[in-house]
Amino acid sequence: MKKLCAKRWDHKCPIIFHNTLSEPIQMIWIDYEGNEQPFTVLNSGGKCCQQAGATHPFIMRRMNDEKRKVVSIFVPTEETVDYFEVVPGMFMYDEERDGKMVDEDDEEIVVGDQVEEIEEEIIEDQSKHVTICKMTKAREEDWKLIRSRFDGHELVDISIRNDTSRKYNVFRVDEEGNQTSHGYSAPISTFWATFAYPGNVFLLKNECGSVEFVLKVSDKSTVYIIESNYLESTACIDDDKQSSCRNILLKNEDKRIGPRKMGFNSPEIVQDIVNELKRRNSKFIDEDFPPRSDCVRAQNLFKRPAIFKNISVMDPIQGKLEDCFLISSISGAALRTRLLRKVFTHCEAIDPKLGLYALTFYLEPNNEKMTLLLDDYLPAENGHLKFAHSQDRGELWISLIEKGIAKLVGDYDKINPQTNSHLFYPSNILSLLLGGRSKQLDWFSGQSTTATDMMKKGTFWPLIEKLMDSSLSVPVCGTKPGKEGSDSINSNGLVNAHGYSLLSYRKFPEHDLKLVNLRNTWGRIEYNGPWSDNSPEWDQYPDVKKALEYRNADDGCFYMTYEAFENCFGIVWWND
Structure with missing residues (x-):
């Protein structure tokens, strides 16, 4: 019997899945506990790119079938190269055995805890190797x-x-x-x-x-x-009221840097474009990242738009995109106000009516500064921003950072690194915003990792505390996948496979108590275990309640013990 579950995460690769069947299929990842985690539906002929790890099984189930039969299984190895094609007839069902899934050798295949190594033959037969x-x-x-x-x-x-x-x-x-x-x-x-x-x-x-x-x-x-890493000479989208200042962009073509060559290593370009817009009496429109059909200029959406009003970790609210990891990074960056303001240094001298914003990002590994130009078009519906936004209406820094990342990866819908092939994980976002190199520790596999070794040696929390005390670094974290599936709320009140911000920590040695403060990027739905809102511990330890200025509010913020964090979460990212 072949039993499937993910085992490790030390060899990562993007896999392209192609549905060649004449019907839609449900794409499902099998997690470390053998639970099914659906992540997308592929229509007939459809393709998607999914970040994967060696030993991570993927199964494909029929959508137009009451039994949702499995039509294919794919398990990447370290040698697998980027592509897998779903074709019929790979796996069959034995109706005499209650419709259980069997391979061509009549051996039953089940989804569940990993008991034995998956035979290499099942991998080699199913994968299409390409260059x-x-x-x-x-x-x-x-x-x-x-x-x-x-x-x-x-x-x-x-x-x-x-x-x-x-x-x-x-x-x-x-x-x-x-x-x-x-x-x-x-x-x-x-x-x-x-x-x-x-x-x-x-x-x-x-x-x-x-x-x-x-x-x-x-x-x-x-x-x-x-190849996308070159200047794309897009069609001119100027009109009598707005301009991309193409003449200036072309003049600085050799100074383009960063992902997809969307940024510039010459901050002087900002003033050149400001002068050109004033000369033309025009507003800026970004031809490198043209506005979507649902976009509205911020100056038309808000009476008094401003980059900053009152910077707070409570400001960022996740919109309709599945980019919780990005929002957790943005929220964490708000803890370093001085560094965050530097991202928008060039904007201080720009008249908002020009519709131009210029962000300063840092590129790894040497913290090279990149100037990223943006217009003020933002996706909106019914008079409200559609995606990431601030709780303070008209405050733009959150929406502009999200738009900047969307420009670097190619589209808003491509921001989520779990379903796309780019490498903009939370640690990379923090490095872009605050500088430093991206780092991470994970322990969600249940296997021995650097993080679990550090926990045993007592060096894990001193590192996290040092990062939270730092004036430069910011740690953020993510929950384990969970059997309920991604973005589902588990019995602890936490959202599975979801990004959270690490805000602070406090230790009370007189009670042998160590607490960490976190925030859900949704700005709501909180942990319900010990030391959560309404838990009896607050009344049992009034001195702790007073020291932490505890208040019960559905704002997505909560406390939990260090031990609970280790059990509920599975990864920490930071900029070092």
């Missing part, structure tokens, strides 16, 4: 002479992953150099796929008809990535 090839930008003198060749006799199934914000029309070049339209590659990590022979050539043209990429098919490369 990833990044495409390079085309030069006109190169592609005009290109002709397709036939370097092999077997067709290759090729795919293009588009990591840019642009649509590309795809053309096949035949042996004589003639071009035939082959559809298009849609923006932001979507796919275009076809069959071709090794040696065949495809051209990718922008919407102006210019060739930007050349794809030469190889039998060793079946997934091609359109």
Whole structure:
């Protein structure tokens, strides 16, 4: 009997799942306790990218089936390369055994606690190994002479992953150099796929008809990535009331740095754009990260918008995005007010009516400063901000940081690192905002880790206390996945696989008591164990109640003991 559960998290890789079935499937991760954790639904032909670890099982269940039968299982190994295709017939059901799942050797497969190693054969049979090839930008003198060749006799199934914000029309070049339209590659990590022979050539043209990429098919490369780390010459979106100041952007093209080359290493660009906007009597619009259809300018949404009103860890409220880990980092950064204000240093001299904001981020590993330009368009509905926002209406620093991260990863919907291939985890966000290098400790697997070793030696909490006492570093944390599934509330009142901010700690040696103060990024729903709101401990220890100025409020903040934290949470991130 093969029993499935995740075992460790020391080898990480993004996996692309492709549903080739004619029906939708539920994608499910099997956690460390053998519990099913659904994370998305893939429609027929759909693809998604999921951060995974070696030994982490994924199962796919039918959606249009009362028994929700498993159609496929995938367990990455350290050798697995980025791609898995769901095809029918991998696993069967034995109706004589109450519809239990069996493999092709008639051996039963169950989801549950890990009892024995999963046989390598089940992994090798199910995984499709591919080589990833990044495409390079085309030069006109190169592609005009290109002709397709036939370097092999077997067709290759090729795919293009588009990591840019642009649509590309795809053309096949035949042996004589003639071009035939082959559809298009849609923006932001979507796919275009076809069959071709090794040696065949495809051209990718922008919407102006210019060739930007050349794809030469190889039998060793079946997934091609359109490189996003270059300046994308997007279509001009200026009008008589707003401008992207493209002339200035192009002048500073060689000074672009950071993820997707969205930032600049020249802060002087800010004043240049301010002067240009004033000369044109225009508002700024960001052509590198154009406004969505649901966006409204902050100056039109609020009577008196301001970057800061009263900075507090209580300010950040998570919106409709699943970006709790980002919000926990933003909330934690509010503990370092002086450093947080430096993110918006350039904004102090900018008239908000220009619609321009300039953030200063720090790039690892050397804390290189990056200037990130933003317009003041923010997603909104019914007169309220749709995503992350402050409890103080019209205060923008939280929404602007979230927009800045969205620009760096390509879209608001790509912020969550658990469902996308970027590496903007809480520690990385803290490093961007406050400087330093990203660090983390995890112990949610139940296996021996550096964190569990430190807990045994008594060195874990001294580190966390040191970080909370620091004027530079900020620790944040995440709960364990839990059997109820991600974002479900467990019996302790905590949200599973959810980001929390670490606010403070207090020790009362006379009572042999150590407490840590945390905050839920939702600004509500709190821990219900010992030392939580309404717990009897507050009345049993009135001196503690007085020292901590305890008040009962549904604000997402709560206390718990060090021991409870170790049991309920599973990871800590910080900037060092």
